[in-house]
Amino acid sequence: MNILSQDIMYLPGVGPNKKDVLNKELGVRTWGDLLEYYPYKYVDRSRIYAIHELQSDMPFVQIRGKILSFEEFEMSARKKRVVAHFSDGRGVVDLVWFSGAQYIYKTYKVGEDYIVFGRPTVYGGRFQFSHPEIERASELQLSEMGMQPYYITTEQMKKRNISSRAVEKMVKAMLQKIAEPIPETLPDFIVNARHLVSRDTALRCVHYPKNAIEMQKARERLKFEELFYVQLNILRYASDHRRKYRGYVFSQVGDDFHRFYSENLRFELTGAQKRVVHEIRDDMRSGRQMNRLLQGDVGSGKTLVALMTMLIALGNGYQACIMAPTEILAEQHFATIQEFLRGLDIRVELLTGQVKGKRRQEVLDALIAGEVKILVGTHAVLEDPVRFQRLGVAVIDEQHRFGVAQRARLWAKGENPPHILVMTATPIPRTLAMTIYGDLDVSIIDELPPGRKPVQTIHKYDSQMTSLYAGIRQQIRLGRQVYIVYPLITESEKSDLKNLEEGYAALCDIFPEFKISKVHGKMKSKEKDAEMQKFVSGETQILVATTVIEVGVNVPNASVMVILDSQRFGLSQLHQLRGRVGRGADQSYCILVTTYKLSAETSKRIDIMCETNDGFRIAEADLKLRGPGDLEGTQQSGIAFDLKIADIARDGQIMAIAREEAQKIIDADPTCTSPEYAMLWRRLRELRDTNVNWAAIS
Template sequence: MALDDSVSQLAGVGPKTVTALGDLGIHTLRELLFYFPFRYDDLKARPLAELQDQEKALFKGVVISEPVISRFGPHKIRLNVRLLIDSVAVIATFFNQPWLKDKFVPDEEVAIYGKWNEPQKRVVGMKVITQQTQNELDPIYSVNKGMRQKKLISLIQTAFKQEAAGLVDVIPAEIRQHYRLLTDFELVRQMHFPRNQAESTAARRTAIFREFFLFEVQIAQLRQQDQDPEQGLVLPYQLAPLRQFIGTLPFKLTAAQKRVVNEICADLKAPAHMNRLLQGDVGSGKTVVAAIAMFAAVTAGFQAALMVPTEILAEQHFQKLSRLFAPMQVTVTLLTGSLKPAEREQALQAIKSGRTNIVIGTHALIQSGVAFKALGFVVIDEQHRFGVNQRRALREKGQNPDVLAMTATPIPRTLAITTYGEMAISTIDELPAGRRPIETHWLKTNQANQALALTEQQLAQGDQAFVIAPLISDSDQVNLKNAEDLYERLTKYFGARYQVALLHGQMTPADKEATMAAFSQGQVQVLVATTVVEVGVDVPNANVMLIFNADRFGLATLHQLRGRVGRGQRQAYCYLIADPTNEVAVKRMEIMTATNDGFVLAEADLKLRGQGDIFGDKQSGLPEFRLGDPITNNNTLMAAHQVAEELITADPTLRQPDHQGLAQYLRAQQAADQFD
């Protein structure tokens, strides 16, 4: 076997396991080895006297009573068992894990991991530790219904024994030695099987640098390609029809939009390859700018493509751009994964023959079988949702077409060079005339009914509302609102008056699309969701955004969520329900109510955010990393950026002996992306 072979090569991995691993982003043995835990449980038992209230720890004790199972509430089960720990009788409680009953045998010792409740002398158990190893830390992985922790750990152990010896270092030795980093073999071992906290810390430090370094090397390669005049494409657009098209638009461009259009058009005519990032606040009019640039490419005799992250967003852009281009006899084609075979074949023929001028689609655009006649210009919406290799794959569909990427969240200047270093940046820093700021109010949890009453007033006027919760379902570990409970509560609250729907990330793509479509079309008035609410989806009647536990989100996420409303002519409202427990969270709420300016918020987010944004960067406008945070690990990101730049400048084609591991890795990644 080889590291880039399919996980199906492992013993005991059948089709169902392959599918479950694939849902986690694991397709090859290499990806399995580098699928790292997101945290560790400390398995070093400590005396009760040392523990703080609500602290998690390993508890060893003797079972002194038969376990008792009882039911409370719908679908909820509690298991209680009494243990003698450090000569103290302690009740251990497990929620919704009745199968653990057989683990507790009177007069036998047992080890459990859980949270200590000091006032009640009780442990809220999380799991039973069946065997102690030499390791102090127990890795915890993100899993799904088809792939449980125990099974995943077993597969990782098997892959490590069989394949880890074949790992070739991707970080050159000189860089590793300078920054005191681990080899790839030691990194994998210490991330999955750390013997102590020191090994875990060293491995995580290396893993974050490695992740940033691989990203920055690819960015440096793209930038170097762009600077080669032979790699560029001149698009001699026709000014007269371009002005005519702008004249047909149902609104006047802002000064910022005009400036950005001029920057993009100058790039189109230049011989160097265009690679530009268009950043602008929610509702600033980026799509119209992209439409003008695409039309310019069409007047130059080329095709243009717009790639977006979801099918419903592709459908919305298709409808909107078809209307805009209709007066100019420009043909627009939609290409998504859900097209029927006959529709897909018709679309592919139109693209290949050149009968269509503009193609709008999801990542289906970069799959094999999609051939353009003359692709000259590509627009990528929500840039950070697509990896570097996906962006490269779309460019390879033409003769290195010019690229315009768009993001709805302004990027702080201090991050732009490292995260979008291969791009020139255009900024729309002005909202269209007449757009009203969204009224934002912060309410405490005991004022939630007041927010619901205000929401119902808006619904009575024909508006629609989003209701956001941080969790999908109930959790014994965190006291936060969850979408499923809120859905049940609001369904009862609104009764037959308004239709309520639920949307979250564990639903199938088809169910998510159908639910979002029903909301977009007005069949649903209240959408209860997690942050899965799609960036960029335009629902003009949605004028209320209600966010529970708002203090648990970063400013970037809150601003993105708020941007889902206020797309129409009516006044929009955002209600933040939060009882913040620290000064940083209080400041977030105050800043959100004080300004609608995304640029102000982006800088504030950079200053305020430590590890506070526990739900990550998925809607922050920054590239998504598995381990590293571009903000909290910014010094590491800057160091990785610098060494990647120096490496590619000195050895652009990675021919030096010490760079062969890196070159081999990048080739394998690009080959894999071609078949995704």
């Protein structure tokens, strides 16, 4: 039996109780799992400082000496502060504990030789270490320690005395028991070409590096391996898909496309739109099924490109559909497409949860008869009763709201899977797109239509509301409209909703001369749509809302977006909200209102928003600040990673190299059967059988 697959319970010092905690908190069930529970930081333990060398701005350091005496101070009726006076013979520091007096007296003795490790601070003119790590000097081989690893631990682990130090001791005990070299998982031709250390060296050194260079090499090897197998899996899936599924060949663009382009399109396409239409056109006549991701900021003209894509399908005798994540957005697409196609004999229908009974049946019957050429809808389009006569193209708007499984359900709607165009207004950094959408080709609309002025973003504090209200009044008198957004965050939904209601009432008092609508997620769809419609038609001048407006409404006359408590939003969400204005020819403004108390990270977010309108720069910054799991401010399906050591935001270069190597393997062995690559396919199968979230990754 492979020693790495042994139950963690049988590792000395673990046993059944600690096993349960490690299982539940970390998903560690075997020795191999523990080996892949990597340190998150290291501290150099090779040097001992003299007490007279200490400085208050030092990070963690260690000193050696003896406890001279203990002293106790009453903090409250039930709490004591224990202080040990500690000396290295040339100076004295205090070791301080605010709890655990009995344990301290039982464990540490006056006159014994100890090594103390912690962060020095100054209190009452003397250096002190609060709750330091203390080891008997005789038990600590400093020459062997080098860089001490630190492991993330949870509250439950700490309650069961499983500290970072305890995890370190478990790993040390395990590595001592693994006498044989740990089996390799990458072939020599990759290891040698990329100058990587062996897996055995990497796994031993990542836990116990002697120096920073050794640690760096170990981490680089493990990151490469992790990203290589993620990419190999994605590329294998994409290659498989292309071989299995032939695409419909759309050899012509057809009359509908030509008539629309020459008669209905009243403005010139941007260079970026033309480029993307050509890329889509090439896919659709290639004979392989199109799977393309279309990225572009709000207002860049993605819907028009999607419509032209659908018209190509119509020109070849097929139907098309476009799916949106919300009813409001579906209705807006429906209205936009109808307006674009005015005067052309093309039947477009809407299918959402609101379309019921007889009307719904009429749409379904006309769809299967081939009379409906373009269907606009929500995920209701995926339901079994929805059948097309010949579905040739499916457009999915805001992909992160649709899981991979839902995308796959569209394939069952025709003899062959339809061509798929996925649209998103959330700019996705290249490294993330390579991982989330690795099976999709990427097109980018990186140009706004002519005449659009960039939105000006201004940061104001909540003490400056009077001048803000004056600015709002001035804009409305110029004939513009204004959004005022309150945060609505699940954890405190009730209090936030109250804030919105109170805010709405206060704004009605502040602006008695204007009409105000309000919209939030707790309203019934009909009520919400009616309020939204009042704003769209210009009947109301101010729309007080929560983030329900983040995806959807297009009101060219709205020129001001005020986001209250902006510190509570993520960068991508702020950028999405800002995209609701600046859709007309007037200069538009986005006002970010915050409290004075801002963390360094929040200040950075606000600064980035004020500096740039470039969605890709914002997305890169968001990825670095927040990590991939929370790109939208909410955990979205399709953006979940089970990466143990690699970091999507910071390891883009390693990702690109790993993808390049994985592509070479797929090109050389597309059917995954060559004995030369058997090790890779075996390892990929093992990984797919673990708890790695491959479905989310690919």
